[in-house]
Amino acid sequence: MKWKIYTLLLIMSLFSCRSVQKLVDQGDYDEAIYVAAKRLHGKKNKKTKHVKALEKAFDKVTARDLEYINKLRADLYPERWDEVYEVLAQIDQRQHKVNPFLPLISKDGYVAHFEMVDVSPLLTEAAEGASAFHYAQAELLLDSIDYDRKGDATRAYAALQKIDRYFHSYQDKERLKEIAHHYGMTRVLLDTHNAADVVMPADLEAELLSINLIDLNSFWTRFYSQKSAEAPMDFRAIIEIDELDVSPERESESIYVDTRQVQDGFDYVLDQNGNVAKDTLGNDIREDRFIDVRAEVYELYREKAAFVKGSLKIIDLNKDQVIDHFPIASEATFNSYASRYSGDERALARRTRDRLRSSPDRFPADEALIWQAAEDVKLKMADYLSGIRYF
Numbered sequence: 001m002k003w004k005i006y007t008l009l010l011i012m013s014l015f016s017c018r019s020v021q022k023l024v025d026q027g028d029y030d031e032a033i034y035v036a037a038k039r040l041h042g043k044k045n046k047k048t049k050h051v052k053a054l055e056k057a058f059d060k061v062t063a064r065d066l067e068y069i070n071k072l073r074a075d076l077y078p079e080r081w082d083e084v085y086e087v088l089a090q091i092d093q094r095q096h097k098v099n100p101f102l103p104l105i106s107k108d109g110y111v112a113h114f115e116m117v118d119v120s121p122l123l124t125e126a127a128e129g130a131s132a133f134h135y136a137q138a139e140l141l142l143d144s145i146d147y148d149r150k151g152d153a154t155r156a157y158a159a160l161q162k163i164d165r166y167f168h169s170y171q172d173k174e175r176l177k178e179i180a181h182h183y184g185m186t187r188v189l190l191d192t193h194n195a196a197d198v199v200m201p202a203d204l205e206a207e208l209l210s211i212n213l214i215d216l217n218s219f220w221t222r223f224y225s226q227k228s229a230e231a232p233m234d235f236r237a238i239i240e241i242d243e244l245d246v247s248p249e250r251e252s253e254s255i256y257v258d259t260r261q262v263q264d265g266f267d268y269v270l271d272q273n274g275n276v277a278k279d280t281l282g283n284d285i286r287e288d289r290f291i292d293v294r295a296e297v298y299e300l301y302r303e304k305a306a307f308v309k310g311s312l313k314i315i316d317l318n319k320d321q322v323i324d325h326f327p328i329a330s331e332a333t334f335n336s337y338a339s340r341y342s343g344d345e346r347a348l349a350r351r352t353r354d355r356l357r358s359s360p361d362r363f364p365a366d367e368a369l370i371w372q373a374a375e376d377v378k379l380k381m382a383d384y385l386s387g388i389r390y391f
Contacts, residue, residue: 021053029061033094040101048106055112058098062117065091069122081130082162088119088126127166134159138176145183147232148318153184154220182231186221186391189233189317196244204367207374211239211382221391235391236315239381241374243309243329246366250303257296260347264291295343297352302336302360306369310377312384324388328380332372336361 023032036054040046065087072084095116098104104112141156157180163170192209194200213223227233269285271277277285307329314324338360341348348356385391 021049024053024057024060029057029064030090030094032057033061033097037097037101040104045107046105048108048110051104051106051110051112054098054101054104055114058094058114061094062091062115066117078129078133078136081126081133085123085126085130085166088123091117092119092123131163131166131170134162135171135173135176138180142176142179142183145179147183147234150184150186153180153182156180157184181219184220185231186235187228187231187233188221188223188235188237188385188391189227190216190223190225190237190239190385192239194241194244196241198244200244200367200370204371207371209239209241211378216382216385218386223385233317236317237385238313238315239310240313241308241310241377243307244370245307246369247303247305247307249363250301252301252303254299254301255296256299257294258341258347258349258352259292259294260349261290262293262346263288265289293344293347295341295345295347295352297339297341297348299337299339300360302334302363304334304363304369306332306366306373308332308370308373308377310381312381314388323390326381326384328377328384330373330376330380332369332376334361334364334369 023029023035033054036050036057039050040054069084069087072080072087076084095114098114102114104114106112138156138159141152141159145153145156157177160173160177160180163173167173190211190213192211194205194209213225216223223237224233265288266286267289269277269287279285308331309327309329312324312326312328313322314326315321316323337355338357339352339355340358341352341356
């Protein structure tokens with residue numbers, strides 16, 4: 001056990017003593033800055049080696065990033081503005097991390113020098129360049145857009161979203177987003193009807209076939225209960241109740257007997273002379289008397305079930321063909337039990353006592369069981385619809 005503790009302490013010691021200089025030598029400058037800053041934070045007597053390590057790491061990573069930005073700008077393609085902005089943002093964040101330590105002076109009097117770069121105008125330039133590129137890209141994708149080019153519409157929307165990082169308001173970005181969303185959206189017409197050979201009350205049938213379309217809608221998919229004049233439908237989802245059946249009310253009875261040997265008083269023990277025997281203290285000796293008792297248990301079972309079977313058919317309206325078919329079924333069951341007994345209560349087993357019930361539940365109406373089964377079918381269909389990935 002001791003060697004495990006020593007090993008753990010050694011590992012913790014090695015981790016806490018990570019060499020900032022080694023991280024710098026490996027080119028892991030940001031990690032070196034993080035480690036050095038952590039060791040300097042909140043300490044009055046700052047070690048010179050940590051101060052110098054932070055200074056060196058900061059200078060090297062800033063020089064590296066500025067050199068990389070200059071290379072990008074020397075041969076700048078419009079699509080590289082995002083990368084330029086990212087590197088500049090890293091420089092800015094790094095400087096904000098170091099600023100709280102300034103002026104940074106070690107306990108030996110060493111004063112660290114950090115060459116700060118004003119990246120604000122460069123960040124603005126990069127943001128404008130990146131936004132202009134993404135806006136132009138979106139405009140090109142949305143040129144003469146129609147409902148058959150959903151891929152172009154969704155890519156245009158993604159391009160416009162990238163501008164949100166830089167500017168909340170940019171030209172007519174939001175208007176173009178609405179156009180891209182409108183043409184990129186998949187629209188599904190949801191039809192429901194009862195094909196089962198069963199006559200049901202109108203309110204029950206309406207509830208049976210209703211599905212909350214709002215819960216199914218997502219950003220790129222919208223469900224409709226009827227055709228929309230604003231845009232053509234892409235798919236038709238037909239929810240159909242194919243079979244609906246209610247079983248007869250079944251009631252069955254059974255009888256069984258519980259028996260038990262129970263104490264029923266006592267008898268005196270007689271000696272050889274026919275007299276009551278005595279123990280060593282002179283007391284009469286008695287022994288328990290047992291008798292067999294029984295009770296007849298009458299059980300009553302009631303059962304009823306409703307079965308609802310449905311199907312979900314998906315039609316691609318652009319190709320005018322069925323592309324998916326999903327059958328769903330559910331059964332709602334009613335079970336009730338009651339039992340009573342006649343005879344000696346002492347004979348009843350624990351299981352029998354626990355199940356004693358004077359009367360069973362009444363049989364539910366057919367509509368109640370149908371409703372229960374249909375709700376389960378609806379939930380399964382809604383879950384399937386929400387999980388379809390080609391919508």
